[in-house]
Amino acid sequence: MAGVFLKLAEKILKDADLPLSAPDIWALVEKSGLDKQLPTKGKTPWNSLAAQMYVEVRDNPETIFGATDTRPKCFFLKSNEKAAKAAPLSVASKVTKKPEPKYLEKQLHPFLAYFGFFYQKAYLKTIQHSKSDKKEFGEWVHPDMVGCYFPFGDWTNEVVEVSTLLGASAFKLYSYELKRQLSLSNLREAFFQAVSNSSWANEAYLVAAEIDSDADFKSELERLSSAFGVGIIKLNIHDPDSSDIMLPARLKDAIDWETANKLASMNPDFRDFLKRIRTDIASREVRREMYDKVLDSEDLLKSIIG
Template sequence: MTFHKLAELVLKDSEIPLTISEIWEIAVNKGLDSKLNSKGKTPNATLGARLHVIARDNPKGIFKTVGRRPKRFYLSSKEYNIDFSEYEAGKTEEETKIITKNKSNYKYTERDLHHFLAHFAFYSLKSFTKTISHSKSEKKKFGEWVHPDMVGCEFPIDEWDDSVLKLSSSIGNTSIVLQSFEIKKELNLSTLREKFFQAVSNSSWANESYLVSAEISEDEEFRLELERLSSAFGIGVIHLDIFEPNNSKVILLPEYRENLDWETLNKLVQMNPDFKNFIKRIEIDLKSHEIRKEMYDKILEDEKLIKLIKNIS
């Protein structure tokens, strides 16, 4: 059973919208959890991330949401004899305190964003990430802006039959997607070009490249320039929502590069041990046809992510 089907079965029998915790509790009581085709250690967290992504990316799909803290899910095809406005107004919420979106009242570091990106990449891009420590790089040998903050790999292992994987490996075509991520706390017009070209400079080796930020200006001139640069250089843009992690999204798609830049890959392997270990890990996982999740960046649950953001108001 998929997480999608589990949620559908639970919501079908409910006369009110349910939170992720409520859906999971009912599923466990009904024994549906034992039928899941998943070996993850935190299936309730996986359920939450999957439903958030499905509801966000498929506005005409079967899952709808109402309210914010906590967000509740219901079926678009089911008729409900309730007042949905009460849920939207927060009158039925477990937590009525509204967290402001003014990020100046909160303190977080660029390093904190690595955890948010690892979560987003795992659930939305289906990739496993690895943080690359700049302090370990031989800058004197290769200069600055050579490698990104994080790298990722999207595997076909969960989707392909074992025989197909073996055949693709034997002919040198595993269909993995290597990703480059440059992370910034803020993107605005005054510093856009510098930050954007830093992403361009250290991402030529990858199939997909992204510039990632939690604070992205809404200024019209900035947005037009960001779109122009993204289109010209094939760099995607990801907005990380530090208050609602599952609302993070790709706002500009990257250009997919069919061929990897092997010369730059070789240089990065020589330059940084974290990058070298990342490449070795991919090779091992492809050969074993099993992804060792603990060897990549840890995926934190929503609640732990939000606790990284400190209120200083």
């Protein structure tokens, strides 16, 4: 098994332009579906991967892997000069703790529902993590919100039906991970959380109301977004119509239905979301009230202030 874990790490790090921690590597293993190559994974495969990477770097002078001196320790391929020279995001000297925003993360959900509806033509639904079956709970499985774009009104019924039959459906599923703020202190964890819980969707976004303007941070954010296809949305809680997609998500033509099924089996909110989509597609009419309520901009501002 040890050799298999190291082979998986090698495949992930081959295309990574920065050092990655063991949980980061495992998140990308799952997203790419490479974990299916393991005959058995155990309950904490990321810990197994970490242990084997540590031992490999420590005890094997011929190893192809290198490691940083930071905590957490991050790994790279010695042959990848770009990754070997890149500083990991966890360098303590670069991290400045930001004061916590006074509002709660859940107060951002209506702002994202507003943005999704008016600017992505999508209907969004909040996924309550607390409803999940704890026996099957996996790390970083749930997105905070999900959404669907329906082509009704933009495409004729004939085009919608034919495109679906040909495997190029006009419907689009979104996954969103929300944070109150993003800075160097939480970027790595927040970003790979978004990567891990969004592998099933056509487009994935990391969303925040406060995003650091530090040049080094923005450079790392752009690099991560480009490397892994996760888009960045900045919510404006003072002017909802000024919310913006800072970095676009990479469109995936195919849905990862196996991962979607895993999430649906664990969480009733996600099951209900899929049932609602099925019903709306069949009726060719979207029941707006069955998704998260879309407030007007004045009510949104009252919700964050009050």
